Amino acid sequence: MVQVKKLPELTPRKKNTHKGSYGRVLVLAGSPGMTGAAYLCSKAALRSGSGIVTLGIPESLNPVMETKLTCVMTYPLPETEASTLSNNGRKEILKLCESHDVVALGPGLSQHPETRGLILWLIKNMDRTMVIDADGLNALANNVDVLHKIKQNVVLTPHPGEMSRLAGLCSAKDVQKERLNTATQFVQSIQKKLKGEKKLVLVLKGDKTIVADYKKVYVNRTGNTGMATAGVGDVLTGIIVSLIGQGLGVFDASQLGVYIHGLAGDIAAKKKGELSMIASDIIDCLPDAFIKYKKEKK
Numbered sequence: 001m002v003q004v005k006k007l008p009e010l011t012p013r014k015k016n017t018h019k020g021s022y023g024r025v026l027v028l029a030g031s032p033g034m035t036g037a038a039y040l041c042s043k044a045a046l047r048s049g050s051g052i053v054t055l056g057i058p059e060s061l062n063p064v065m066e067t068k069l070t071c072v073m074t075y076p077l078p079e080t081e082a083s084t085l086s087n088n089g090r091k092e093i094l095k096l097c098e099s100h101d102v103v104a105l106g107p108g109l110s111q112h113p114e115t116r117g118l119i120l121w122l123i124k125n126m127d128r129t130m131v132i133d134a135d136g137l138n139a140l141a142n143n144v145d146v147l148h149k150i151k152q153n154v155v156l157t158p159h160p161g162e163m164s165r166l167a168g169l170c171s172a173k174d175v176q177k178e179r180l181n182t183a184t185q186f187v188q189s190i191q192k193k194l195k196g197e198k199k200l201v202l203v204l205k206g207d208k209t210i211v212a213d214y215k216k217v218y219v220n221r222t223g224n225t226g227m228a229t230a231g232v233g234d235v236l237t238g239i240i241v242s243l244i245g246q247g248l249g250v251f252d253a254s255q256l257g258v259y260i261h262g263l264a265g266d267i268a269a270k271k272k273g274e275l276s277m278i279a280s281d282i283i284d285c286l287p288d289a290f291i292k293y294k295k296e297k298k
Contacts, residue, residue, distance in 0.1 A: 001184055004218045007259055008252035009297065010049075010243070010290075019051035023245020026100035027072075027107070027238070028056045028093065028122075031084045031115070034108030035064055037134065037234045040279050041107045042072045044238025047286040048260070050245050056096060058083050084112040090121060102129045104241040106136025107234045124149045129244055131155045133237040134162075141165035147200065148193045153250045157203040157237055179204060180219075183212045201250045203240070205233060209258045211251065218255045222262025226269045231279030236261045239286070256293075264289035 013022070025045045030038030038055055045053045052073070057065050059076035060083045066074050075096060078089035097103060103126060109115055119139040123130070129152045132140070137158050140146060144166060147154065160172035160179075167186050169175060175182050183204045190200050191214035204210040209220040239261050243253035267288050268281040 001212075002216050004216050004255065007293070007297070008248060008256050010256065010294070011247060022049055022051035023102065023242065023247070024052045024054070024100040025050045025102055025104065025241050025245045026054050026056060026097060026128075027104045027241070028085070029104065029107040029109060029234075030055070030057045030061055030065065031108055031110035031112070032061070032082070034110065035061055035068065036231060037108030038065060039068050040231045040234040040283065041104055041133075041238040041241075042069055043280075044235040044283050044286070045104070045242040045245075046071055046238075047283050048239045048242035048257075048290075050242040052100075053242075054096070054100065056085075056093065058085055080112055080114050082110070082112050084110045084115040085118055087114055087118050087121075090118065090125075093122060094125065094127075097126055097128045100128065102131070102241050102244045104131045104133070104237050106132050106134040106139075107237060109135040111135055111138055120146050123147070123154075125151070127151045129153045129155075129250065131157065131237050131241045131244070133157045133233060137162045137166065144190070147190050150194070150198055150200075153199045153201070155201045155203060155240060155244075155250050155254055157205060157233065157240070159205045159233060163204055175204075176206070179206070179208075179210055180217065183210045184217060187212050188214050199250055201254050203236070203254050203258060205236070209262070211254045211258060213251050216251060218251075218258075220255075220258045220262055222259055223265050224262075224269045224274055226272070226274030226277035227262070227265040227282070229278055232261075232265075232282060235279050235282050260286070260289050260293060263292060267292075 240257035
């Protein structure tokens, strides 16, 4: 296992390009009470450079998201009686994927049984690179074998509690005791069962976030305690999915994503103080973070 320290390059924008040149991102997110997760993920993807972001949302929540999001397109999808994504939308979602490059799956989708079943079906059948977070990870907790059937590369972004459920450990404390070993062993156990060139990348969030695939590992050095607040993980998912859409490989996008995420958090902490920071402050500081990163790379 090689420990990576050098950050990847972000390809400069060229003059003769258009919005489709910088990635078409699909975000499948949101449920009653969790529209904020959908908002944060989608907005972070835009602020990270995506040319086009579409939010797939339960149809009754679409008017809310059209009000909250000005620059993101919304796509109302079939829903359950609880206003969560329904199995009836399977084919429509796969069709929607055909016009997008990469998919974020999970923020605020709920743990409704029908929605959970839909998530697992999509993971097996979606022919697009995915970044899976939150309720996507909750659906996988007792169904990790579903990952053996993925059709494209996948990034998982668990916090320690989610990681403990994925790895079959007792608690988040067990993960925290052996963060590096837990991350690398989990990735290797899944990777050896994947066919072809498909790749799994794990982003184990927390202090010194770890990014691991079956050959490489990166330990992040940016971020602060002010980032321990609701919605910050949704922002990270949006950043990583955006960078994949712009052409970075899944490991490089995850590595740069966690670095930029933490750097924006550090900038926000200087402006707001760690105590008062909220997730949207990190999105607001993404432009400064990218500018600083580009200066560091020169």
